Amino acid sequence: MRLTTRFALLGTMLSIPLAAARADEGMWTFDAFPAAKMRADYGFAPDQAWLDRVRGSAVRLTGGCSASFVSASGLILTNHHCVAGCLQDLSEGGADLLKNGYVARARTEEKLCPGQQAEVVTSISDVTPQMKAAVGSLTGLAAVKARTAAGAQIEGAGCPDRKTTRCQVVTLYGGGQFKLYTYRKYSDVRIVWAPESRAEQFGGDPDNFNFPRYALDGSFLRAYENSKPVMTPQHLTWTARAPADGEATFVVGNPGTTERLLTQSQLAFSREVSAPMDALLFSELRGRFIAAMAQSPQRAREGKEDLDGIENSLKVYIGRVKALNDPALSAKMAAAEADLRSRSVGKPGIGDPWADSEKAVAAYRNIYLTRRFLRPRSDLFGYAAALVRSAAERTKPDGERLPGYSDSALPLLEKQLLDPTPVTPWVDQLKLEFYLSKAREYLGPDDADVKLLLGRESPEAMAARLIAGTKLRDPVYRRALWNGGQAAINASTDPMIRLARRLDARDRQMIALTDEQYTGPITAARGKIADARFAAYGDTLYPDATFTLRISYGKVAGWMERGKMVPTRTLMGGIYDRATGAAPFDLPSAFVTNKAKLNPNVTYDYITTNDIIGGNSGSPVIDREANVIGAAFDGNIHSLAGDYAYDGSNNRTVAVSTAALEEGLRVLYPAPALLAELHAK
Incomplete structure (x- = not known):
C-alpha cells in the first residue's frame, strides 16, 4: 500500500552482489x-x-x-x-x-x-576526488567534519541561487563515491485531483x-x-x-x-538490536492509536493518516525481523562477504575494512539507545528542536555547521518549519507520551539522560503539560522564532522550546561521540570495501x-x-x-x-x-x-x-x-x- 517505507521480508531468495546485477535487478543512477x-x-x-x-x-x-x-x-x-x-x-x-x-x-x-x-534533477556530477581529498588521512570526528565542510562548500558553489535550485552531495556505496545532484525545485505544490x-x-x-x-x-x-x-x-x-x-x-x-551492500557486522546489529525494537515499538504504538481513535468518530478521522503509516511500517518491520533471521539469507550474504574478502587479501590500500566495521558497530551498540531515545518524537517537539538547533547553526560559517543546516539545506527546512501545517493536539500528545515512556523503559529511570529528559515528571504529565502550553502549532509564532534567531530562542518561555534547549547540548555531545566512534570509521571502512568491490568485480554494480x-x-x-x-x-x-x-x-x-x-x-x-x-x-x-x-x-x-x-x-x-x-x-x-x-x- 505504501512504498514510502519499505524494508525486507525474505524466505530463501537472494541474488548475491558479487558481480554485475542479474536479469532485471538494479536501481541504476x-x-x-x-x-x-x-x-x-x-x-x-x-x-x-x-x-x-x-x-x-x-x-x-x-x-x-x-x-x-x-x-x-x-x-x-x-x-x-x-x-x-x-x-x-x-x-x-x-x-x-x-x-x-x-x-x-x-x-x-x-x-x-x-x-x-517538488524537485527535478538537472545534473549529476562526480565530486569523489574533492570529497576524499578533503578528508585525507583524517579519522573519526575530524573526518566527518571535513567531509561535511567539503560537501557544504560544493553545494554552495553548485547552487548560488537557492530560491529555485537545490544541491545535494550524495554518498554512494557507503563512502566509495560522492555525487553532486543538482535540482530545479518548486516550493509551491498544490493538490488537483484525488479519489476517495x-x-x-x-x-x-x-x-x-x-x-x-x-x-x-x-x-x-x-x-x-x-x-x-x-x-x-x-x-x-x-x-x-x-x-x-x-x-x-x-x-x-x-x-x-x-x-x-552492508557488512555482516552491520546486518548483525540490525538483526539483534534495531529491527526487533522497531517491530515492538510500532506494535505498541499501533495499539495506542487504535484505542484512542475508538473514542469518537472525530478522533477516528484525525488519527487515520498516522495509523495507516504505522500499520504499514509494522508490517515491514515484522518482515524485516523474519528476513534477518532467515538461515539461507544469512548464509548467502556471509558467503558474498567472504568471497570479496578473499579476493582483497594483500591488495594495496585495502587493509581489513571488515574488521574496522566490526569495531565501529561494536561501539555503536553502546551508543544506540541514548541516540534513539534522547530526543522524543512528535511534530511539535520536532519544530522546537529544529528551531533551537538552526538558530545556533546559522550563526556559524557554512562549513562548520551540522549536516542538515548548511545554506543549501536551510530553504527546505525553513519551508517545512513555517508552512501552515496543522497539528492535532491529541495525536501529538499520544506520540510524545509514548516516546517519553519508551525512553524511561529502555534506558531506565536512573539513567542520567532520562533524568535530563523527564526531570521528576511522568511521561504522561510531561506530555500533557507540553502540548497544552506550547504555541508552536501557530506558524506565525514559529516564524517569529525563526526570524528572531538565537535571541528569540533564548528569550522564549515556550515549554517545548525550553525542553529542546535543555536537551540540545547533550544531543550535540552524542552526535560528536557517534561521529567519532561510528560514522567516521564506518564510512572509511565502507569506502575501502567499495574500492575492493570495484577492483574485484568491476564498476558495473549499482x-x-x-x-x-x-x-x-x-x-x-x-x-x-x-x-x-x-x-x-x-x-x-x-x-x-x-x-x-x-x-x-x-x-x-x-x-x-x-x-x-x-x-x-x-x-x-x-x-x-x-x-x-x-x-x-x-x-x-x-x-x-x-x-x-x-x-x-x-x-x-x-x-x-x-x-x-x-x-x-x-x-x-x-x-x-x-x-x-x-x-x-x-x-x-x-x-x-x-x-x-x-x-x-
Missing part, C-alpha cells in the same frame, strides 16, 4: 545506466536523448515519494497515499478531503499542500504487499511558481492503455534505502538506494505462487466480485453509484519485474517510447526482500494503470478539464 546489459537482455536500450527526457520529467517529492510531470503546465502524477497527508492537512471545518477525495474544478481551486516541495480514500485503500492491510489488487492509488498535483503553473515542456506523454504481457517497462523514481533518482528496467510478468501462475493484471469490474460489504473490502461510494457507467474490462492494477523499494511510491511506469502507462504504488509480498536482495522469479512491482486512472477521471470522480490537459498535444 542516470549517469551509469547499463545500456549494454539491457540490450543483451531485451534486444534494445534507451539512448541518451530518451534518458535525458525521462530524467527531466521525473519528480522527487519531499514527503518521501516519487512522481512525474505529465503535462506542459506543471501537472504531476503520483500516488494517492503520497498526497494523503496534504488532504488531511486541508480537511478543515468538518470537511474530510481524505475520506471523500478532492477535485479542483478550476485551477483557482487547486490548494497548496503545506510542507511539500476507500478507492486507494480497498483491501486495506490484508491486501497490503499482495496481489491481485484493486486500488486506485493515483492522484495529481501541480507545481506553481510566482502564483502561476510552471511551464514543463519536458514531460512524459500520458497514454491510457493497458500494458501488454512481456513488454519492457521502466520505473523512474527515488528509492529510499536499501542494505544490499549503489544502494539513497532516495536519489534511479531507473530500473523490467517487464510485465506474473510469477508462480504455490504451483499456480499469478495473472499480470486485474480488471476494474473485478472489484465488485471481490467486495464483501465489510471493511476493508467495502466498495468505494463512487463505484457503487457509477457501476453502470464503468467499463469493467479496463485494466486496473498490474505487475512488473522492476526492482524498486520504499520511496518509489508514485514513480511513473514508462514504456519504451517514454509514455507513462502507470504509477508504481506497491510490491508483492516477495518484493519486501528488496531491502537486501532482488529475485526476478517472484519479485514484483504493483502499479495502477493510466487506463484505470483515466476511467476514474472520466466516470468515478469526473474532471473533464484534467482529461483535456492530459491529452493536449
Whole structure:
C-alpha cells in the first residue's frame, strides 16, 4: 500500500552482489545506466536523448515519494497515499478531503499542500576526488567534519541561487563515491485531483504487499511558481492503455534505502538490536492509536493518516525481523562477504575494512539507545528542536555547521518549519507520551539522560503539560522564532522550546561521540570495501538506494505462487466480485453509484519485474517510447526482500494503470478539464 517505507521480508531468495546485477535487478543512477546489459537482455536500450527526457520529467517529492510531470503546465502524477497527508492537512471545518477525495474544478481551486516541495534533477556530477581529498588521512570526528565542510562548500558553489535550485552531495556505496545532484525545485505544490480514500485503500492491510489488487492509488498535483503553473515542456506523454504481457517497462523514481551492500557486522546489529525494537515499538504504538481513535468518530478521522503509516511500517518491520533471521539469507550474504574478502587479501590500500566495521558497530551498540531515545518524537517537539538547533547553526560559517543546516539545506527546512501545517493536539500528545515512556523503559529511570529528559515528571504529565502550553502549532509564532534567531530562542518561555534547549547540548555531545566512534570509521571502512568491490568485480554494480533518482528496467510478468501462475493484471469490474460489504473490502461510494457507467474490462492494477523499494511510491511506469502507462504504488509480498536482495522469479512491482486512472477521471470522480490537459498535444 505504501512504498514510502519499505524494508525486507525474505524466505530463501537472494541474488548475491558479487558481480554485475542479474536479469532485471538494479536501481541504476542516470549517469551509469547499463545500456549494454539491457540490450543483451531485451534486444534494445534507451539512448541518451530518451534518458535525458525521462530524467527531466521525473519528480522527487519531499514527503518521501516519487512522481512525474505529465503535462506542459506543471501537472504531476503520483500516488494517492503520497498526497494523503496534504488532504488531511486541508480537511478543515468538518470537511474530510481524505475520506471523500478532492477535485479542483478550476485551477483557482487547486490548494497548496503545506510542507511539500517538488524537485527535478538537472545534473549529476562526480565530486569523489574533492570529497576524499578533503578528508585525507583524517579519522573519526575530524573526518566527518571535513567531509561535511567539503560537501557544504560544493553545494554552495553548485547552487548560488537557492530560491529555485537545490544541491545535494550524495554518498554512494557507503563512502566509495560522492555525487553532486543538482535540482530545479518548486516550493509551491498544490493538490488537483484525488479519489476517495476507500478507492486507494480497498483491501486495506490484508491486501497490503499482495496481489491481485484493486486500488486506485493515483492522484495529481501541480507545481506553481510566482502564483502561476510552471511551464514543463519536458514531460512524459500520458497514454491510457493497458500494458501488454512481456513488454519492457521502466520505473523512474527515488528509492529510499536499501542494505544490499552492508557488512555482516552491520546486518548483525540490525538483526539483534534495531529491527526487533522497531517491530515492538510500532506494535505498541499501533495499539495506542487504535484505542484512542475508538473514542469518537472525530478522533477516528484525525488519527487515520498516522495509523495507516504505522500499520504499514509494522508490517515491514515484522518482515524485516523474519528476513534477518532467515538461515539461507544469512548464509548467502556471509558467503558474498567472504568471497570479496578473499579476493582483497594483500591488495594495496585495502587493509581489513571488515574488521574496522566490526569495531565501529561494536561501539555503536553502546551508543544506540541514548541516540534513539534522547530526543522524543512528535511534530511539535520536532519544530522546537529544529528551531533551537538552526538558530545556533546559522550563526556559524557554512562549513562548520551540522549536516542538515548548511545554506543549501536551510530553504527546505525553513519551508517545512513555517508552512501552515496543522497539528492535532491529541495525536501529538499520544506520540510524545509514548516516546517519553519508551525512553524511561529502555534506558531506565536512573539513567542520567532520562533524568535530563523527564526531570521528576511522568511521561504522561510531561506530555500533557507540553502540548497544552506550547504555541508552536501557530506558524506565525514559529516564524517569529525563526526570524528572531538565537535571541528569540533564548528569550522564549515556550515549554517545548525550553525542553529542546535543555536537551540540545547533550544531543550535540552524542552526535560528536557517534561521529567519532561510528560514522567516521564506518564510512572509511565502507569506502575501502567499495574500492575492493570495484577492483574485484568491476564498476558495473549499482549503489544502494539513497532516495536519489534511479531507473530500473523490467517487464510485465506474473510469477508462480504455490504451483499456480499469478495473472499480470486485474480488471476494474473485478472489484465488485471481490467486495464483501465489510471493511476493508467495502466498495468505494463512487463505484457503487457509477457501476453502470464503468467499463469493467479496463485494466486496473498490474505487475512488473522492476526492482524498486520504499520511496518509489508514485514513480511513473514508462514504456519504451517514454509514455507513462502507470504509477508504481506497491510490491508483492516477495518484493519486501528488496531491502537486501532482488529475485526476478517472484519479485514484483504493483502499479495502477493510466487506463484505470483515466476511467476514474472520466466516470468515478469526473474532471473533464484534467482529461483535456492530459491529452493536449
